[in-house]
Amino acid sequence: MEFEAFTAQELAAYLGDVPDVRALLGDPDDLDVVEVGDGNLNYVYFVTNAKAPGRSVVVKQAPPFLRLVGKTWPLSCQRMEHEVAALRRFGALCPRHVPKVYHADSKRFLVVMQHLASHRILRQGLMDGAMYPRLADHLSTYLAHTLFYGSDLFLAPDIKKHAASAAVNWELCKITEDLVFTFPFEDHPSNVYSPALPQAAIERLRTHEPLRIAAADMKWAFMNHAETLLHGDLHTGSIMVNEDETFVIDPEFAFYGPMGFDVGAVIANLLLAFFSRDWHGRIDGRDPVAYQEWLLEQMVRIWNGFSAQFVELWRDNESRSKRRFIGADAESRALTAYRAHFMRRLLADTLGFAGCKMIRRIVGMAKVAEITRIPDAQVRANIEVRCLRCAEALLVERATLGDIEQVATLAREIQRDIATM
Amino acid sequence: MEFEAFTAQELAAYLGDVPDVRALLGDPDDLDVVEVGDGNLNYVYFVTNAKAPGRSVVVKQAPPFLRLVGKTWPLSCQRMEHEVAALRRFGALCPRHVPKVYHADSKRFLVVMQHLASHRILRQGLMDGAMYPRLADHLSTYLAHTLFYGSDLFLAPDIKKHAASAAVNWELCKITEDLVFTFPFEDHPSNVYSPALPQAAIERLRTHEPLRIAAADMKWAFMNHAETLLHGDLHTGSIMVNEDETFVIDPEFAFYGPMGFDVGAVIANLLLAFFSRDWHGRIDGRDPVAYQEWLLEQMVRIWNGFSAQFVELWRDNESRSKRRFIGADAESRALTAYRAHFMRRLLADTLGFAGCKMIRRIVGMAKVAEITRIPDAQVRANIEVRCLRCAEALLVERATLGDIEQVATLAREIQRDIATM
Numbered sequence: 001m002e003f004e005a006f007t008a009q010e011l012a013a014y015l016g017d018v019p020d021v022r023a024l025l026g027d028p029d030d031l032d033v034v035e036v037g038d039g040n041l042n043y044v045y046f047v048t049n050a051k052a053p054g055r056s057v058v059v060k061q062a063p064p065f066l067r068l069v070g071k072t073w074p075l076s077c078q079r080m081e082h083e084v085a086a087l088r089r090f091g092a093l094c095p096r097h098v099p100k101v102y103h104a105d106s107k108r109f110l111v112v113m114q115h116l117a118s119h120r121i122l123r124q125g126l127m128d129g130a131m132y133p134r135l136a137d138h139l140s141t142y143l144a145h146t147l148f149y150g151s152d153l154f155l156a157p158d159i160k161k162h163a164a165s166a167a168v169n170w171e172l173c174k175i176t177e178d179l180v181f182t183f184p185f186e187d188h189p190s191n192v193y194s195p196a197l198p199q200a201a202i203e204r205l206r207t208h209e210p211l212r213i214a215a216a217d218m219k220w221a222f223m224n225h226a227e228t229l230l231h232g233d234l235h236t237g238s239i240m241v242n243e244d245e246t247f248v249i250d251p252e253f254a255f256y257g258p259m260g261f262d263v264g265a266v267i268a269n270l271l272l273a274f275f276s277r278d279w280h281g282r283i284d285g286r287d288p289v290a291y292q293e294w295l296l297e298q299m300v301r302i303w304n305g306f307s308a309q310f311v312e313l314w315r316d317n318e319s320r321s322k323r324r325f326i327g328a329d330a331e332s333r334a335l336t337a338y339r340a341h342f343m344r345r346l347l348a349d350t351l352g353f354a355g356c357k358m359i360r361r362i363v364g365m366a367k368v369a370e371i372t373r374i375p376d377a378q379v380r381a382n383i384e385v386r387c388l389r390c391a392e393a394l395l396v397e398r399a400t401l402g403d404i405e406q407v408a409t410l411a412r413e414i415q416r417d418i419a420t421m
Numbered sequence: 422m423e424f425e426a427f428t429a430q431e432l433a434a435y436l437g438d439v440p441d442v443r444a445l446l447g448d449p450d451d452l453d454v455v456e457v458g459d460g461n462l463n464y465v466y467f468v469t470n471a472k473a474p475g476r477s478v479v480v481k482q483a484p485p486f487l488r489l490v491g492k493t494w495p496l497s498c499q500r501m502e503h504e505v506a507a508l509r510r511f512g513a514l515c516p517r518h519v520p521k522v523y524h525a526d527s528k529r530f531l532v533v534m535q536h537l538a539s540h541r542i543l544r545q546g547l548m549d550g551a552m553y554p555r556l557a558d559h560l561s562t563y564l565a566h567t568l569f570y571g572s573d574l575f576l577a578p579d580i581k582k583h584a585a586s587a588a589v590n591w592e593l594c595k596i597t598e599d600l601v602f603t604f605p606f607e608d609h610p611s612n613v614y615s616p617a618l619p620q621a622a623i624e625r626l627r628t629h630e631p632l633r634i635a636a637a638d639m640k641w642a643f644m645n646h647a648e649t650l651l652h653g654d655l656h657t658g659s660i661m662v663n664e665d666e667t668f669v670i671d672p673e674f675a676f677y678g679p680m681g682f683d684v685g686a687v688i689a690n691l692l693l694a695f696f697s698r699d700w701h702g703r704i705d706g707r708d709p710v711a712y713q714e715w716l717l718e719q720m721v722r723i724w725n726g727f728s729a730q731f732v733e734l735w736r737d738n739e740s741r742s743k744r745r746f747i748g749a750d751a752e753s754r755a756l757t758a759y760r761a762h763f764m765r766r767l768l769a770d771t772l773g774f775a776g777c778k779m780i781r782r783i784v785g786m787a788k789v790a791e792i793t794r795i796p797d798a799q800v801r802a803n804i805e806v807r808c809l810r811c812a813e814a815l816l817v818e819r820a821t822l823g824d825i826e827q828v829a830t831l832a833r834e835i836q837r838d839i840a841t842m
Contacts, residue, residue, distance in 0.1 A: 152641070152644050152645065157591050157594065157595050157598060157644065158591040158592075158595075160644075161589045161591045161594075162589065162591075164586075164647075165585075165586035165589055168582045168583065168585075168586055170578050170579040170582045170583075171579075173578065173582075174578050174579075177578060181748075182747075182748040183748065185747070185748045186748040186749040187749065187751070188748075188749075206750070206751070207751075207752065207754075207755070208755075209754060209755045209758045212747055212748075212750070212755035212758075212759060213747075213755065213758060213759050213762050215747070216746065216747040216759050216763075217762075217766075219746070219747070220573070220746075220763075223573050223578065223581075224573065224646050224647055224648050225645050225646055225647075226585075226645055226646075226647050227645050325637065325640070325641075326603075326606070326633055326634075326636070326637040326640070327602075327603040327604065327606045327607040327609075327633075328607040328608065328609075329627070329633070330608070330627070330628075331628065333628075333630060334628065334630045334633035334634065337630045337633075337634060338633065338634050338637050341634050341638075342637075342641075345638075
């Protein structure tokens with residue numbers, strides 16, 4: 001079937017034919033349809049009953065091409081099936097933090113889901129200096145539940161292996177393999193360097209051996225370590241928040257991969273927000289430090305909260321099921337020691353992935369608004385250099401940075417040290 | 422279809438109906454059929470033309486149960502499909518070291534393949550003190566080719582990911598997860614301890630934290646690191662040899678797993694042969710040292726030969742394809758450094774897996790003949806304790822044992838040190 005984007009009227013009529021959605025939205029003739037997609041990939045619509053604005057949904061549709069470019073850049077619509085499957089799975093595990101799916105149509109490659117009308121994108125909130133008191137608790141809960149329940153620590157081996165096969169998502173994984181783990185370290189035409197970024201900083205990404213080796217290790221882990229069902233693109237633009245609630249959206253990159261990749265994405269984006277605060281926080285002569293400290297505190301609370309909840313889920317499940325991953329242990333000393341060891345290894349992975357994610361946001365084609373929005377080229381470049389220095393340290397020292405507090409200390413030191421590389 | 426093992430006549434008639442096999446074997450009326458399977462799982466037949474004994478094949482058939490126990494222990498016949506797929510794949514990559522498949526029947530769960538009439542099982546040869554001058558070259562070639570060509574270093578990401586899904590073999594993987602990585606470290610009813618094995622050595626497997634943690638790390642890697650298509654059970658009973666040729670047989674445990682698992686199996690079994698030589702080599706008052714040194718030399722040559730060929734395949738492929746796993750590197754210094762780093766990491770994995778494999782052969786239910794054949798309980802226990810000490814060192818020190826020569830030195834030191842734990 002040739003793909004045609006819906007007109008407003010067609011979409012309203014389509015939704016009127018789906019009983020569950022019609023029950024939610026009311027009469028198709030009353031529906032306002034607004035196309036709001038600003039991403040590169042998909043069409044996104046807000047559909048609202050004009051007579052009862054509380055009755056609304058989001059419709060997301062994946063065309064069989066890269067929307068930004070058009071039909072000349074084909075992209076499999078299968079990505080919508082991955083997104084729907086992941087939304088349902090994560091929603092079952094963590095219903096408070098995942099939008100509800102009302103309807104999915106695998107022939108039309110669309111999903112109808114909960115409209116988060118009173119929430120905003122976390123990245124925007126952080127740029128404005130907003131504080132979300134429940135954010136760290138919510139994200140650590142989301143991460144602990146989604147990462148634990150997809151893994152061999154919970155699932156029976158046959159279920160886990162078939163889940164991993166069903167989640168193969170090579171087309172979107174290939175985008176990450178290229179744009180996160182490969183191109184940023186090359187002299188690649190897709191890279192975009194800001195005007196004042198020193199050549200030495202760019203050269204260092206290409207030539208510093210420990211950094212190249214660490215990045216390649218993370219790429220190998222990304223491609224091979226099928227540990228759990230990941231969101232796969234968990235930056236602060238995939239998180240919607242308000243004072244009371246936190247939702248994780250857009251899991252179209254979902255696949256079975258290394259746990260640290262999702263946690264690392266969150267940490268990377270908090271660190272990008274931290275360093276870019278040196279501009280955002282100074283507007284009107286203010287002092288950025290208080291909000292920067294709040295950002296680091298969130299990073300620390302997210303890791304520590306995630307880690308504590310993950311171990312708690314693990315312990316509970318093993319004491320209920322009487323099966324222990326490492327095997328029986330009469331004294332439970334080895335059991336406890338292994339869990340601590342596992343979390344240290346996971347922190348190292350997390351920091352390595354965070355480093356790669358930060359680097360791609362500085363020199364790769366996909367940027368983050370908190371940095372591109374900085375108008376002064378030199379201020380921007382100084383911030384970018386700090387991000388790169390932090391990213392390099394995370395990658396190269398990932399196994400020796402023993403806890404998340406040390407990462408916060410590292411970030412503060414790099415922030416204080418105004419000398420650039 | 423209810424499974425019934427073939428009678429000799431039925432099998433001859435069946436083979437006569439397969440044109441390719443009939444062309445090979447000749448008239449069904451001339452065929453001698455001998456059931457020779459001594460394994461726990463399958464039926465194995467030698468089928469030979471009585472008038473022309475050079476015309477012969479092996480037939481292997483997987484009943485839908487554990488043959489050793491019978492229909493009360495069901496086991497999926499799918500394992501034969503995994504074995505056939507792996508034989509074909511490995512045969513294409515390494516035709517000199519994999520028996521030819523003449524015919525496979527997925528309804529009857531059988532395969533007809535090359536009869537290695539002048540070869541013997543390597544484990545038997547090593548017990549007799551035979552030396553195979555080409556063994557190390559052949560095994561390093563087999564390992565380098567099979568492990569490299571299934572990995573992301575060669576395959577396109579979509580092909581690799583679909584190959585990994587197609588190779589899911591959870592039922593046989595579960596056997597390994599339990600028998601190699603879990604039960605040996607527990608007080609498990611399936612374990613079998615030799616009469617004089619000191620209780621302290623058994624306790625140490627259960628309580629020594631660094632050992633338990635290392636074994637759990639290897640289990641996690643086995644279950645999660647889908648690096649390449651493995652043989653999955655590459656001990657010296659899966660290798661057939663003569664002076665000139667080496668064949669790897671029985672890949673029914675094949676799945677996408679960590680490369681070090683196959684290399685580690687070879688090394689573990691050479692080390693078991695090395696330590697057990699202290700009895701086999703002393704029969705009739707002889708000195709075991711010369712043959713023990715030959716065994717260590719094979720271990721060193723297999724690792725070093727494998728490593729050199731693997732890196733060579735990697736380099737050749739990247740220079741032909743112009744695509745480099747770590748990304749472009751103008752100076753190729755990082756490229757070379759990463760390859761060395763990759764092989765050090767692979768050696769660490771290899772030694773960790775070798776350690777687990779050695780331990781399961783000492784205390785688990787599946788033993789090796791070179792040790793069970795030792796009649797003197799105290800001599801046997803001394804050898805077993807050395808095997809366990811070596812295995813523990815391989816596991817716990819796997820990341821610091823920097824090259825295979827250090828492993829040989831370690832083995833010699835443990836052999837010399839007659840004091841037990």
